[in-house]
Amino acid sequence: MLRRFNPLSLIYGGAIIGLIFVVVSLAGNVVGSFTSEARFDRFTIDAYVRLLSDPGLPATMARTLALGFGSITVTLFFALPFAWLLARTDFKWKTGLFTLLAAKLAIPGFITAMAYVWLFNPSAGLVNEVLGQTNYTGEAAFDVYQIKWLCLLQGLVLVPGAAFMLIPALRNLDGSLEEAARVAGVPAWKTFQHIVLPLLAPGVLAVAVFYFVVAVEMFDFVAIIAPPGDVLVLTIYEALNTVDGLPDYGLAGAAGVLLFALSAGAILFYVRFLRQARKYAVLGGKRRDPGLVRLGKWQRPASALVFVWMTLSVGLPVITLIWVALVPFIQPPSVAALDNVSLFGFLDGLAYLSEPLKNTAIVMAGTIIMAMTFAICLTWVVTRSRSTMAPWADALVFLAPAVPAIVTATAFQVMGIAVYQWLPLYGTLFLIMAAMGTRMLAYCTRTMNAAALQIHPELEEAAWVAGLSKWQTFKGVFLPLMAPAIFYAALMVGMLAARDLTLPLIMNSAGTPLVSVLIFDLQTNGETASAAAVALYMIVVLVLLALTARKITGMAEPGLEPTR
Amino acid sequence: MISVRGLTAKYRLGRDTVTALDGIDLHIEPGQVFVLLGPSGCGKTTLLRCLAGLERPTSGQIEIEGAPLSDAETGLFIPPEDRPLAMVFQSYAMWPHMTVFDNVAFPLKAGRRRVPPHEVSDRVTEVLTLLGIDHLADRSVTTLSGGQQQRVGLARALALRPRVLLMDEPLSNLDFRLQVELRGQLRTLMHDLDLTTVHVTHNQAEALEMGDRIAVMDAGHVVQIGDPESIYHRPVDEHVARFVGDMNLIPGSVARWSDGTAQVLTASGTFLAMTADDTALSEGSRCFLGIRPADLVVPAPESASPETCMTVEIVNRRFQGDRMVFGLKAGDTTLEVSTHHSVRLGIGSTIQIQIPPDSAIAVIPTPENRAHGVTTV
Numbered sequence: 001m002l003r004r005f006n007p008l009s010l011i012y013g014g015a016i017i018g019l020i021f022v023v024v025s026l027a028g029n030v031v032g033s034f035t036s037e038a039r040f041d042r043f044t045i046d047a048y049v050r051l052l053s054d055p056g057l058p059a060t061m062a063r064t065l066a067l068g069f070g071s072i073t074v075t076l077f078f079a080l081p082f083a084w085l086l087a088r089t090d091f092k093w094k095t096g097l098f099t100l101l102a103a104k105l106a107i108p109g110f111i112t113a114m115a116y117v118w119l120f121n122p123s124a125g126l127v128n129e130v131l132g133q134t135n136y137t138g139e140a141a142f143d144v145y146q147i148k149w150l151c152l153l154q155g156l157v158l159v160p161g162a163a164f165m166l167i168p169a170l171r172n173l174d175g176s177l178e179e180a181a182r183v184a185g186v187p188a189w190k191t192f193q194h195i196v197l198p199l200l201a202p203g204v205l206a207v208a209v210f211y212f213v214v215a216v217e218m219f220d221f222v223a224i225i226a227p228p229g230d231v232l233v234l235t236i237y238e239a240l241n242t243v244d245g246l247p248d249y250g251l252a253g254a255a256g257v258l259l260f261a262l263s264a265g266a267i268l269f270y271v272r273f274l275r276q277a278r279k280y281a282v283l284g285g286k287r288r289d290p291g292l293v294r295l296g297k298w299q300r301p302a303s304a305l306v307f308v309w310m311t312l313s314v315g316l317p318v319i320t321l322i323w324v325a326l327v328p329f330i331q332p333p334s335v336a337a338l339d340n341v342s343l344f345g346f347l348d349g350l351a352y353l354s355e356p357l358k359n360t361a362i363v364m365a366g367t368i369i370m371a372m373t374f375a376i377c378l379t380w381v382v383t384r385s386r387s388t389m390a391p392w393a394d395a396l397v398f399l400a401p402a403v404p405a406i407v408t409a410t411a412f413q414v415m416g417i418a419v420y421q422w423l424p425l426y427g428t429l430f431l432i433m434a435a436m437g438t439r440m441l442a443y444c445t446r447t448m449n450a451a452a453l454q455i456h457p458e459l460e461e462a463a464w465v466a467g468l469s470k471w472q473t474f475k476g477v478f479l480p481l482m483a484p485a486i487f488y489a490a491l492m493v494g495m496l497a498a499r500d501l502t503l504p505l506i507m508n509s510a511g512t513p514l515v516s517v518l519i520f521d522l523q524t525n526g527e528t529a530s531a532a533a534v535a536l537y538m539i540v541v542l543v544l545l546a547l548t549a550r551k552i553t554g555m556a557e558p559g560l561e562p563t564r
Numbered sequence: 565m566i567s568v569r570g571l572t573a574k575y576r577l578g579r580d581t582v583t584a585l586d587g588i589d590l591h592i593e594p595g596q597v598f599v600l601l602g603p604s605g606c607g608k609t610t611l612l613r614c615l616a617g618l619e620r621p622t623s624g625q626i627e628i629e630g631a632p633l634s635d636a637e638t639g640l641f642i643p644p645e646d647r648p649l650a651m652v653f654q655s656y657a658m659w660p661h662m663t664v665f666d667n668v669a670f671p672l673k674a675g676r677r678r679v680p681p682h683e684v685s686d687r688v689t690e691v692l693t694l695l696g697i698d699h700l701a702d703r704s705v706t707t708l709s710g711g712q713q714q715r716v717g718l719a720r721a722l723a724l725r726p727r728v729l730l731m732d733e734p735l736s737n738l739d740f741r742l743q744v745e746l747r748g749q750l751r752t753l754m755h756d757l758d759l760t761t762v763h764v765t766h767n768q769a770e771a772l773e774m775g776d777r778i779a780v781m782d783a784g785h786v787v788q789i790g791d792p793e794s795i796y797h798r799p800v801d802e803h804v805a806r807f808v809g810d811m812n813l814i815p816g817s818v819a820r821w822s823d824g825t826a827q828v829l830t831a832s833g834t835f836l837a838m839t840a841d842d843t844a845l846s847e848g849s850r851c852f853l854g855i856r857p858a859d860l861v862v863p864a865p866e867s868a869s870p871e872t873c874m875t876v877e878i879v880n881r882r883f884q885g886d887r888m889v890f891g892l893k894a895g896d897t898t899l900e901v902s903t904h905h906s907v908r909l910g911i912g913s914t915i916q917i918q919i920p921p922d923s924a925i926a927v928i929p930t931p932e933n934r935a936h937g938v939t940t941v
Contacts, residue, residue, distance in 0.1 A: 180657035182644040185675030
């Protein structure tokens with residue numbers, strides 16, 4: 001007898017392909033690390049020998065760690081108070097701060113980096129010029145090409161994500177735990193010290209570890225502001241862009257494995273901590289929302305902190321971009337410079353845009369389709385099926401963010417070459433989409449799993465009991481209920497895909513330029529006005545996209561609902 | 565001991581302003597177990613939280629032992645930690661990162677009412693022993709059952725030796741048997757310790773059993789204050805009558821009244837009833853003839869005077885174990901009578917029942933203007 005085709009197998013199929021992509025992003029790099037001279041017919045450990053015997057390695061590792069710790073320090077310095085202001089206080093600029101954070105999420109890091117190079121590079125940075133202290137006149141006042149500047153800039157850029165992750169932790173704190181202490185005679189600050197902090201610690205540490213990993217693997221800033229001496233991502237990048245033009249996949253792979261080991265270690269630590277934190281899970285009984293703290297005279301200092309962050313991370317870069325886009329070459333604002341102001345950069349940028357814009361649109365659409373399809377399938381398998389595959393799928397997807405973008409890029413590149421004779425995807429946009437889709441998978445499944453767990457299983461059980469098949473229930477109940485989460489995730493993925501520089505930079509071959517690579521190339525070639533203009537176009541579109549995402553999906557702005 | 569005057573609390577909910585408390589006046593004597601009773605949303609928890617200092621009233625004053633704690637007029641507001649009270653939370657609010665011992669000891673070590681370090685351990689052991697949970701001292705609170713957590717919550721409050729104890733639905737998260745068991749224990753404990761207790765509950769049986777005095781609340785108002793028996797037998801209005809135990813309410817109007825008794829005109833005749841408050845009555849106004857299901861005499865004895873009797877039809881019966889409840893019909897009105905379980909009456913038959921005047925009460929309808937003041941801004 002012929003078995004009837006079960007449409008549910010489509011979901012499992014989608015989930016399996018998604019997992020294969022995740023495995024590729026992990027394994028491709030490992031495979032690459034055992035090759036030499038981009039040949040895939042014999043394997044050697046030569047690359048590991050070269051990497052580990054490099055006398056510069058310990059210093060590189062130290063700089064990499066410094067970059068990670070420095071960045072999260074800056075991030076937490078702003079993100080903790082911001083999350084607290086949004087979640088727990090009557091701060092009067094909540095809506096403003098929230099919009100600002102959402103908008104900042106849309107400004108690509110490498111564009112911020114570019115603006116800072118134009119401001120603070122030692123030879124011709126605008127600020128150094130204004131102060132009359134450049135490399136040419138003597139000691140430069142500011143030198144952006146330093147690890148501490150990387151820490152500052154990366155730290156600033158990670159603030160919105162970290163704040164958004166901290167807000168639920170702060171909001172989920174059972175308010176009666178604090179109230180119980182206050183009524184028992186414990187003053188506010190001691191309550192904070194002995195009750196709030198210990199309970200919040202797991203959440204804060206989890207965010208710190210997560211963003212440590214992000215800071216270490218981030219390539220946006222290092223690509224533009226290469227510090228003196230390597231950090232790991234730079235080692236990989238340089239191995240892929242050798243002087244003789246032949247990528248050294250062996251060395252890139254080996255360094256990638258090292259970077260992955262570093263971030264996987266951190267992620268494992270994070271998982272362990274989360275598990276331990278679960279023992280603090282809310283006890284039985286009704287919890288109540290924590291009340292809002294009256295800031296009173298602290299409104300001003302709080303506003304000041306927000307203003308500082310806004311200036312450093314949004315105001316300064318955007319103003320710099322606008323100025324640079326208006327003048328033919330970088331020069332400090334002056335009466336004489338005003339004579340040179342023209343819209344040339346904006347028009348020139350527009351002329352460059354047509355091809356890259358089309359490519360970026362294709363990549364955005366492809367990445368959204370790929371990430372969404374796989375994520376929906378995986379989410380269903382993980383949260384709804386009782387398949388033996390579920391826990392494995394969950395764990396694997398959870399590990400995926402530990403694979404640095406640059407490693408994913410290398411892995412897909414290596415795999416592209418390895419299978420080229422059968423499947424000529426190497427150098428095409430499709431490979432970029434596949435790599436990006438895989439990168440986004442972890443983000444999407446995390447968002448969607450959370451949404452899926454909010455939907456009471458009884459809603460689907462009611463459909464089954466009423467005679468609908470599992471597939472019909474999936475289509476008729478699960479998907480519609482998930483729609484807001486899916487739509488939101490899709491918009492975010494589109495935004496992240498458009499602004500990404502790392503993957504296209506590593507994987508892009510000439511012929512299919514993306515907007516982000518165009519900006520990078522223009523700035524590298526010294527066409528600063530056009531680079532700044534295109535960057536501004538991009539920021540406007542992305543910010544609109546980000547704000548629309550929040551608006552349309554009606555995702556409640558955390559901390560803004562009226563609380564009692 | 566505790567006095568509350570003109571207390572009003574409003575809060576904003578989106579674009580609306582909700583009045584949670586609307587001019588509350590209360591006086592609570594020392595050593596009393598004072599129960600705030602009402603349906604959810606009536607403002608009882610808000611009132612308790614205002615006493616604790618967890619909520620800031622919009623207007624009005626609160627005093628404990630003559631010392632003002634909160635006065636909206638002068639802007640005086642004593643923060644919760646400086647008030648001479650302790651509180652037991654509905655969720656128990658156990659600090660999950662501490663052991664049972666530490667949960668009780670923490671306020672004694674770090675709080676405003678801290679005791680010398682060498683006394684902490686004695687104090688904690690003392691209350692844990694008092695509540696019979698001293699063997700749990702080193703356990704993590706996350707491993708405790710609901711009933712055990714409830715005791716730890718109480719121990720934490722009592723260890724402070726407060727003059728006033730506030731309890732927010734302390735029994736509502738426990739299973740029924742445990743609730744009943746703890747009601748008696750708690751009441752005895754409060755009296756032994758001579759504590760002034762303010763106890764919030766929506767459970768009328770708990771309120772009647774535990775309270776020395778009860779304040780029945782509705783829509784931000786205190787509707788009636790009295791001892792449990794007067795609340796039960798002399799409800800001032802329909803809301804109290806319906807909320808505190810079951811009561812048959814037969815629609816009618818006031819015919820005449822004097823000195824605590826009234827004649828109530830109903831479709832089934834005119835009946836004599838007691839009044840809770842003569843001043844609330846007016847001739848010809850709408851009112852109910854109220855009587856508890858257990859107070860109806862079924863069937864009416866031969867000796868009963870005809871003007872206390874009513875002709876009813878037996879509609880159904882429900883066996884409840886120790887009681888048998890019959891559904892009755894008199895014209896358009898349905899009634900219930902609760903009898904001994906052995907009583908048998910034929911369904912569909914018509915009989916005479918007696919409404920004894922000293923068990924019946926003239927109940928005025930809930931005033932229409934008493935609703936939560938929701939105003940859209």
